[in-house]
Amino acid sequence: MSLSPAAVVAGAYFPGPRSENETWVRGEFQAVLDQWFDWRKHLFADDPCLVGPADRLSPGRLERREILSRELAELCEALTAETPTYTPRYIGHMKAEVSLPALLGWLAAMLHNPNNTSREASKVGTVIEAEAIAMLATMVGYDPAKAEGHFTSGGTVANFEAVWRARYRLDHWLSLGLHIAETTGEPLDVFASAHMGWDRFRALWAEHGLTDAVLRRCSAAVGVPADVWRRISRAAGRDYMGPVMLVPGNKHYSWSKAANLFGLGEESLWAVGLDADGRLDVDDLERLMQRAEAEGRPVLMAVGVAGTTETGEIDPIDVLHDRLERWESERGLHVWRHVDAAYGGFLCAILGGPDEAVLTPASAAALRAIGRADSVTIDPHKLGYVPYACGAFLTRDTARYAVSAFDAPYLDRPELGDGKWSSTLEGSRSAAGAAAVWLSGRTIGFGPDGMGALLAETVRARQAFEAALGEAVPEVRFLEPADANIVCFSLAAPGESLSSANRRTAALFERIHQSPEFSVSKTTLGADYASVIARHVSGFGGAIDAPGMVLVRCVFMNPYWAAPEYRAALIPSFIALVREGLGRDLEAA
């Protein structure tokens, strides 16, 4: 019998749910160590030895080693109390077994401990990083020859990187507008200036004979913000309230942190409404654009999410681009578009292959449009099966990557050649995540027959789970539609009120939580999801008498769900657990 491509990937590139690949993995770990020790032994072969054969077992050293062995054993023992996330029984959060290419690539790099902050501190690691970034760029639809990026500690910092760059760009444009208004006495149109685009910026720069020094005096990013804002208010003839960010209500909390951190104030984070499917409502986005224009507040960036943290929903990224590209072509207004694909970015690997139909046409179109964004966040430590901490930030080209140094991106930027230290929020950065992604790309591959096949199968596992559980337990109400490999459900009888359904769903979660058999998570959708809640509750005809909706959340990202044996074995036991929980619930009522 020939195995499916997904089963081949899951079986070859992961340790195996029962550690089936142990012997081979041990051999590979050994090979990495062999090579490392060998390299060290031969490099400065005439240098003195610190530990001679005679004193290797000297009492002091022997004792210290015994302490290390003992403490290490204790650490390893303590770690066995961790939640076992390698097993497909763990469907709690965005966490699963890491792949062998990622683990081995990570280990190989860690032994050398390169610091990707500069070429000097990481001669090989920085090259590996550039190649790994190009692989991710290709996967999300960027031209790898033009794209830029780097690895971060995670999606949170990658999102901050995007805000940092969007602010750099907006600050340049608005500073130029302020300078012209102050020198000509013409009123400042804040919104038009802040979104003028580089072509217009360059033309005005030349026309007004600007220099960096002059522009700096108009910059809120490098000057005194209070002074610059006061001058903007005066030039515009109205109080300047600063920029806003348009982020959908399904956003990750890192966006609130960003608004706080960059000094915008959380009130300046405008939540774009969600439709009844839980996805960004592009009409509402445009309404907020118009409101921002009317209030004279620039839009620092518009964000779409590919794979929301709560439910895995994929926003209509293509439609978002269509609309905002129209603002560009018709009115010359350029708004930074960022896709937060921290979770769903790797689903792009499915596109163009035999499994594409596992995605809805709308999801496929949205994922295909990621490459039209100014910048993208993607987390290899989620669906890339790479160890923590490994996120990535990508921009479409070098100009969009520009930041911090107050110069225009058309000027030479020699420091880029020396490493990324001046272009990253973080300072010292490990090369281990880059090496993990690099080796994953060279082995599993980020296309349809590698990562794509595997992830498509995790989506199918989610579908199989839904079909089986829905049929076995009619009171289970799935949140529809699910776009990726995450599914949420509540328990509700026909006509049951939301508050009662919430209580029973939370009780079921507790029941599963206490069972050693499975790990799930719980989420409560709030006011941002009002239309989602309304539609969900109308499915069982209940009354909405609670502010939020409690859901059991299951994330089917574990690679072993690709194996039919695992679905056949685990889905029935999950159903039994839910039935048992429901039985107790009825007894209690």
Ligand SMILES: *Cc1c(COP(=O)(O)O)cnc(C)c1O
């Ligand atoms: C996980 C996630 C983040 C944050 O990523 P971290 O790696 O946890 O910092 C941001 N956005 C979305 C959509 C996410 O799912």
